[in-house]
Amino acid sequence: MINKKMVVLNNARKKEQIDKMKKIMAEDICPFCPKYLTKYHDFPIERTGKFWSVTKNDYPYDGTAIHYLFIYKKHIENISQISTPAFGELLTHLKWLIKKYKLPAGGFAMRFGDPDYTQASVTHLHAHLIVGEKITTNNKNKYLNFPIGYQK
Numbered sequence: 001m002i003n004k005k006m007v008v009l010n011n012a013r014k015k016e017q018i019d020k021m022k023k024i025m026a027e028d029i030c031p032f033c034p035k036y037l038t039k040y041h042d043f044p045i046e047r048t049g050k051f052w053s054v055t056k057n058d059y060p061y062d063g064t065a066i067h068y069l070f071i072y073k074k075h076i077e078n079i080s081q082i083s084t085p086a087f088g089e090l091l092t093h094l095k096w097l098i099k100k101y102k103l104p105a106g107g108f109a110m111r112f113g114d115p116d117y118t119q120a121s122v123t124h125l126h127a128h129l130i131v132g133e134k135i136t137t138n139n140k141n142k143y144l145n146f147p148i149g150y151q152k
Contacts, residue, residue: 006030011121011147017059021121032071032124047093048073051086054093057128063144066106066131068097076125079112090127097129106131109146119147 006029007021024031024040031040037053038045047054053071060067070093072082082090094108110127111118132144 005115006123008115008121008123011115011119012059013061013121014059017121020058030075030122030124032122032126033075034073037071047096049089049093051083051089052093054097061130061144061146063132063142064130065133066097066101066103066129068129070094070127070129072125077113077123079110079125082125094129101131103131107144107146109148111148118149 007024009018009021009025012018012021020040021031024036027036029036031037034053041055042058043056045053045055051073053073055069055071057067057069070090072086076082097103098106107130108127109130110125111120112125115121115123128146130144130146133141135141
């Protein structure tokens with residue numbers, strides 16, 4: 001039986017995301033495990049390797065120009081479970097996206113472990129590549145926010 005914390009409704013940001021997560025919870029599955037990824041993920045897998053799949057995020061953070069996910073193929077939840085070769089492959093996928101989009105900048109983040117600490121909506125280990133818009137000269141831009149945890 002899958003832990004009900006495979007998806008965390010309280011950490012979802014959009015109504016469509018919550019609706020999808022309720023279906024996932026009813027099926028008692030992990031939406032990022034390879035067996036279910038194509039069923040529940042809207043975008044195609046653009047690149048795959050031995051350890052990771054690369055795809056656009058179905059629910060990008062507000063204001064992002066580009067938001068990709070690197071989803072570990074095996075169901076793990078902690079960064080300590082990643083092998084050195086898997087980290088190498090992750091870097092190869094990241095460099096591929098940087099080259100593909102000719103990115104001048106971006107942010108790369110990975111949350112791991114208990115979502116009560118990380119604010120992740122899916123506990124299956126994955127990483128994010130997030131690119132915002134270039135700041136305008138009037139400095140009226142808002143910051144992009146990537147939730148990485150909680151504060152008291």
